[in-house]
Amino acid sequence: MTALLELDGVRKWFGGLHAVDDVSFAVERGEILGLIGPNGAGKTTLFNLINGVYTPDAGRIVFDGTDIAGEKPYRIARHGLARAHQIVQPLANMTVLENCMVGACFGRENLPLARAHEAALEAIAIAGLEDRRATLAMHLTIAAKKRLELARALAGRPWLLLLDEVLAGLNPTEVEHMIGIIGRIRARGVTILMIEHLMQAIMSLSDRIVVLDFGEKLAEGLPSEVSRDPLVIEAYLGDPKLAAELQRGS
Amino acid sequence: MPDALLQVEALEAGYGEVQVLWGVSLNAGSGQLTAIVGANGAGKTTMLRAIAGTIAPWRGRVTFQGKDVTRLPTNVKSARGFALVPEGRQLFSAMTVDENLELGAFSKRAARNYSQRLDQAFSVFPRLAERRRQIAGTLSGGEQQMLALARGLMSDPEILIIDEMSLGLAPVLVCQLFMTLKTLKEAGLTILLVEQNVHLALAVSDYAYVLAEGRVFTEGLPAVLAAKPEIRRAYLGM
Numbered sequence: 001m002t003a004l005l006e007l008d009g010v011r012k013w014f015g016g017l018h019a020v021d022d023v024s025f026a027v028e029r030g031e032i033l034g035l036i037g038p039n040g041a042g043k044t045t046l047f048n049l050i051n052g053v054y055t056p057d058a059g060r061i062v063f064d065g066t067d068i069a070g071e072k073p074y075r076i077a078r079h080g081l082a083r084a085h086q087i088v089q090p091l092a093n094m095t096v097l098e099n100c101m102v103g104a105c106f107g108r109e110n111l112p113l114a115r116a117h118e119a120a121l122e123a124i125a126i127a128g129l130e131d132r133r134a135t136l137a138m139h140l141t142i143a144a145k146k147r148l149e150l151a152r153a154l155a156g157r158p159w160l161l162l163l164d165e166v167l168a169g170l171n172p173t174e175v176e177h178m179i180g181i182i183g184r185i186r187a188r189g190v191t192i193l194m195i196e197h198l199m200q201a202i203m204s205l206s207d208r209i210v211v212l213d214f215g216e217k218l219a220e221g222l223p224s225e226v227s228r229d230p231l232v233i234e235a236y237l238g239d240p241k242l243a244a245e246l247q248r249g250s
Numbered sequence: 251m252p253d254a255l256l257q258v259e260a261l262e263a264g265y266g267e268v269q270v271l272w273g274v275s276l277n278a279g280s281g282q283l284t285a286i287v288g289a290n291g292a293g294k295t296t297m298l299r300a301i302a303g304t305i306a307p308w309r310g311r312v313t314f315q316g317k318d319v320t321r322l323p324t325n326v327k328s329a330r331g332f333a334l335v336p337e338g339r340q341l342f343s344a345m346t347v348d349e350n351l352e353l354g355a356f357s358k359r360a361a362r363n364y365s366q367r368l369d370q371a372f373s374v375f376p377r378l379a380e381r382r383r384q385i386a387g388t389l390s391g392g393e394q395q396m397l398a399l400a401r402g403l404m405s406d407p408e409i410l411i412i413d414e415m416s417l418g419l420a421p422v423l424v425c426q427l428f429m430t431l432k433t434l435k436e437a438g439l440t441i442l443l444v445e446q447n448v449h450l451a452l453a454v455s456d457y458a459y460v461l462a463e464g465r466v467f468t469e470g471l472p473a474v475l476a477a478k479p480e481i482r483r484a485y486l487g488m
Contacts, residue, residue, distance in 0.1 A: 039290040142267035168291070169268035197291040198463055199487025227486040236289060236485040238447030239421075246425050246453050 002065065004029045004160055004191050005050070005081075010059035010069075012042075012049055019045040021215040022059070027160065032182075032192040034206030034223070036199070038235055041212040043195045044086065047162050050193075051083045052076040064159060080108035082158035086165040086195075088149040090137035096148055097133045100124055100155040107156015120155045126184050127151035128177065143174040147181065154185060161185065163194035167201055179205060203227060211235070255280040255440045256301070256409055261310035263300040270296040272464040273310065277457075278409060283431065283441040285451035285472075288461030289485045294444040295337060297461065298413050301442070302334040303327050315408070329357045331408030335415065337444075339398040343387030347378055350386050350397055354404030362406075371400040374430060392423035399427070409440040416447055428454050448485075452476050460484045 003026035012020040020042045027033045035043050048054045050061055052073040061069040068076050082103075090099050100120035104111050111119055124133055127147040132140065137148060146166055153161055163182070167175050179201060186192055196202035203209070203223040211219040211226055213235040219226045226232050234240070254277035264270040270293045278284040286294050299305045301312055303324040312320045319327060333354075342350050351371060355364055372379035375396040381389065386397055395415050402410050412431075416424040432454060435441055445451040452458055452472035459469045460481055467484040468475065475481060 169264075169270075171269065171272070197289070199289070199485065200463075201487070203487035223488060227482070227488045232486070233482060237481065238449055240449040242416075242421050242424055242447060243449035243453035245421070246428050246450065 003027060004064060005193070006060070006062040007046075007050075008060040008062070010046070010049060010061060011057045012045055012054055013057055018215045020049060020056075020212075023212070023215070023217050024059075025210050025217060025220055027191060027193050029191055030186075030189060031207040032186055032194065032205055034202040034209045035193060035195045035212065036202060036209060036226075037212035037218070040214075042215040043212055044164060045215075046212070047083065047164055047195065050076075051081060051162060074106065077106055077156060077158075078108060078110065080157070080159035081162070082107065082153035082156045082160070083162040084149045084153045084164060084166050086168065088142075088145045090140075090145060090148050090152070092138035093136060095134050095136055096124060096129055096140070096151070097121070099137055099148055100151050103152035103155035104157070107158065109157055116155075119157060120151075123151040123155035126154060126188075127181055143170050143177075146170065146174075146178065150178075150181065150185075154190070158190060160191045160193065163192060163196075165195055165197060167196055167198045175201065253280050254278060255315060256442065257311075257313040258297075258301060259311045259313070261297070261300055261312065262308045263296055263305060263310075264308065265296075265305070269308070270464050271300065274461065274464070274466055275310075276459050276466065276469070278440055278442045279457065280440055281435065281438050282456040283435045283443060283454055285455035285458040286442070286444045286461060287446075287448045287451045287458060287481075288467070291463075292461040292484075293464040294461055295413055296464075298334065298411050298442070298444055302332055302411055304334065325357070328405055329359050331359070331406070333402040333405045333407035333410050335398050335402040335410065335412040337413040337417065339394050341386040341394055341397055341401070343385070345386055346383050347386060347389070347397055348382045350401050351378075351404050354401035355406070357405060360404060360406045367404050367406060371403050374403065374434070375400050392419055392427075395419060395423075395427060399430070403434075407439070409442060410434070412441065412443045414444055414446055416445060416450065424450070448481060 005027040008024050010023045037043055049056050052071050055070040060067050063079055100123050101116045104116035104119035127150050129147055167178055209223050209226045211232050219229045219232050256278040258276045260273040262271050288294050300307045455472050458472050460467045462484040468480040
């Protein structure tokens with residue numbers, strides 16, 4: 001069985017800034033792969049390359065056997081690759097149900113309205129938004145908006161879900177709730193690639209972790225391996241040489 | 251620990267609907283250098299903003315010299331002796347070095363002994379004395395950071411609150427700046443510092459707080475913290 005998503009030598013430069021530089025890794029079917037790295041490491045840029053917001057300067061992005069690098073986002077959504085964004089922007093004047101139906105209509109299966117309705121209801125149930133079904137998106141709390149963002153992506157019945165900081169800004173109870181939702185999505189066989197700054201959460205949710213730093217892949221492995229990797233620790237805690245120099249100087 | 255010049259109790263703050271700080275308490279001891287470290291998104295900058303008053307705290311209390319200053323506007327805080335050196339320096343980049351320093355001494359408190367303060371700023375940063383008429387935006391990154399610190403000093407602060415001064419600077423400059431902070435502290439200034447590089451923060455501080463996910467994950471004397479696995483856990487989750 002081949003990997004669901006394979007990145008091979010993917011590169012995106014913005015002028016002199018090497019936002020993503022020769023990154024290769026694979027997302028296996030059914031797994032949760034966590035993507036971590038300090039600010040500016042290139043995580044969101046990588047998501048933008050995977051779902052077609054940007055075209056890579058080099059490299060291949062193979063999804064379910066097809067090279068999708070450079071395809072338009074709406075085409076990539078049709079392949080079964082959905083994304084929940086960090087900054088949620090629901091269709092404010094539409095209800096939760098309608099938002100999810102839009103997700104279903106433009107998702108993998110190109111559903112007619114009646115079937116989109118079904119898919120939307122299913123996604124709403126998974127995200128625990130049943131009681132808000134008829135609420136206008138603009139009237140939701142931030143936590144509910146984040147769940148709607150996930151439900152909208154899920155309504156397209158994707159094979160692969162990209163989650164960009166879906167836990168950010170939630171209180172501890174809401175975080176627990178969202179972790180439960182992610183677990184339920186994974187139990188349905190959806191593969192997940194997620195970016196998250198809440199380290200405890202991502203380390204416990206993920207089967208494997210890829211660490212980016214300055215646009216390059218710094219490490220890849222089990223959560224317990226990467227969290228003890230000296231290169232990773234230095235990327236997060238900073239270079240120890242400076243402090244040593246400072247103490248010598250004083 | 252000596253008397254706390256600044257006390258923060260159960261501070262909560264955020265932006266719009268998004269809460270970033272979930273009840274953070276910390277003290278900055280008089281004449282000490284207190285460091286706040288933590289991964290991206292831990293709430294370090296938000297903490298400094300809520301203390302300095304550039305954003306309004308949602309809940310909690312900030313006490314300075316024994317008085318509640320939680321809701322005071324920034325200009326009043328500045329007049330009481332708060333100075334914030336923001337991340338990214340935020341200089342008046344079309345103005346000269348001199349003009350930036352003059353604006354640093356905008357409050358009545360600072361205007362009192364202006365020339366004396368200016369001399370002091372130049373003695374701390376002789377490089378700036380050589381560049382008084384230069385437009386701030388044309389200074390090197392290190393010089394700009396010096397100017398941002400000097401501008402903070404011009405306000406005659408009781409406490410200097412510094413956000414990420416090492417970002418993007420060459421190591422030798424970073425060392426120089428941190429040596430300067432030590433000197434300032436030894437002269438009696440209270441400093442509250444946010445720093446990305448944990449090792450640096452622990453090397454210069456008298457006490458340190460580790461933030462994670464908008465809370466104090468752990469705190470203590472630098473030497474004690476450096477020996478514990480908590481910091482790695484705060485940054486890497488396990």
